[in-house]
Structures are given as structure tokens and as C-alpha cells.
């Protein structure tokens with residue numbers, strides 16, 4: 001397998017993965033969305049809520065606030081040695097909120113949550129939680145835990161994760177008369193006319209929609225659009241809880257562990273049969 005980083009920012013990554021089949025990249029995508037753990041608020045104790053928003057709605061909103069995750073310092077609750085429903089310092093982070101509207105109506109934002117761990121805080125300070133009228137108050141304690149996207153979408157470390165086949169565009173120099181119809185129709189501006197021939201300007205922008213092939217007046221067609229069998233463009237957008245690199249590395253580790261476990265179970269089954 002060969003991997004080339006096409007683009008990387010703090011929240012986005014786009015990779016060219018070659019030498020694997022579709023089942024591998026799809027497994028990687030599924031592990032990222034459902035198995036890579038991250039932190040989210042899971043329990044809330046409302047101490048005072050005189051706003052017009054119900055306690056359940058506030059708890060739901062708090063659960064959806066993405067929290068920066070420190071995967072190295074915390075255990076998944078099911079793997080933690082405390083085996084306690086309430087958790088311990090190794091599997092739980094407490095955040096508190098104490099907001100009052102003394103002057104007049106105001107909004108309460110995620111930035112007002114105070115975490116006991118400075119590394120586990122909301123990704124954004126500007127997520128609205130409630131609105132308070134004058135003299136209303138919201139006081140609560142929230143408990144965040146590591147969890148997995150397969151149990152609740154609030155534990156998904158990505159807002160998008162997808163792949164597509166690497167496009168393959170061929171233009172026959174014998175049949176093409178450089179009429180330019182394919183260039184005009186392409187919605188992604190993949191093709192360009194250079195003197196008397198058609199060039200592929202940006203193959204990765206191609207969505208394999210086939211519009212250009214249909215627009216070609218030649219019989220048989222002067223161009224073909226297909227895809228490489230073992231090459232994929234893989235993209236993900238993090239919610240900000242984990243970096244894209246860490247998310248991918250964790251997914252590869254988990255997938256590797258799951259495959260080893262599968263292999264050992266197949267071996268046991270085989271030895272039982274023989």
C-alpha cells in the first residue's frame with residue numbers, strides 16, 4: 001500500500017491510497033466513523049435551571065458539543081479498571097457551568113463550560129447552549145467520557161469521511177477533432193483545450209459523471225472515463241476533537257487489532273475441526 005498526502009490542514013485531510021482494494025478503504029472509513037473513540041458529555045446533573053429550556057434539551061445540546069480529546073490519558077469506561085458506573089479520574093472528565101443573567105437577556109455559550117482538564121475543553125467557545133432572561137440562572141455539572149460513534153453520533157470524531165475511485169481519463173488522438181464540447185460541458189473544469197488537443201487539467205476533480213463522454217459527437221466516442229482499480233482518494237473532515245492524522249492512525253491500529261483477532265478466531269476454529 002502506498003499513501004500520498006494530497007492536502008492537510010488542522011481539520012481536513014485528503015490522501016491518495018494505492019495498492020489496496022475497495023474493501024480495505026471502506027473498512028477504514030467505517031472504523032473512523034464508528035470505532036475511533038473521542039470525548040463527549042454523557043451525564044449531566046442540573047443544579048439550577050430557571051431558563052425556559054427543559055433540562056433534557058440542555059443535556060442533549062451539551063452532549064453534542066465537540067470536546068478536544070486526550071486519547072492518551074483516558075480509558076474507555078468499559079476498559080477502565082474502576083468498573084464504576086460513575087467513572088473515575090481515568091475515564092471521566094467533569095465540566096461545570098455557572099451562568100446567570102444579572103444585567104438582562106443573554107446567551108450562554110460552550111466557552112462558559114469550565115473543565116477540570118485544560119486539554120479536554122469545547123472545540124469552539126461559540127456554541128449556544130441556552131438563552132437566559134434577566135435573573136434566570138443555569139448551573140450544572142457535566143461528565144464527559146470516551147465513547148464510540150457506533151453507540152452515538154456525538155462520539156464520531158469526523159463530520160465527513162468518504163472515498164472515491166481515482167479517475168482515469170483517456171482521449172483518443174486519432175478520433176478526437178478537438179471540437180471542445182467535452183471541455184464546455186465538464187462541471188468540474190477537469191479538461192482543457194490546448195491548441196488542437198484535449199488535456200486533462202485536474203484529474204482528481206473528476207467525479208466520473210460521464211457528461212463529457214455523452215457530449216462527444218464522435219462515433220465511437222473519442223474519450224473514455226473510468227477509474228483505476230486499486231487507487232482511491234480518501235478524505236476526512238475532523239470535528240476538531242482529534243487531528244486528522246491521529247484519527248487515521250487510531251483507525252489503522254483498531255483495524256489491525258480487529259483483523260488479528262479475526263485471524264486468531266479462524267485459527268482456533270480450524271484447529272477444533274482438525
Ligand code: SF4
Nearest residue numbers: 186206207209210212
Ligand atoms: S466525467 Fe464528468 S467530471 Fe469527469 S471530466 Fe467528464 S464531465 Fe468532467
Ligand code: SF4
Nearest residue numbers: 176178179180182216
Ligand atoms: S468532445 Fe470528443 S471530439 Fe470533441 S474535443 Fe472532446 S473528445 Fe475530442
Ligand SMILES: [Zn+2]
Nearest residue numbers: 080082088091
Ligand atoms: Zn474509571
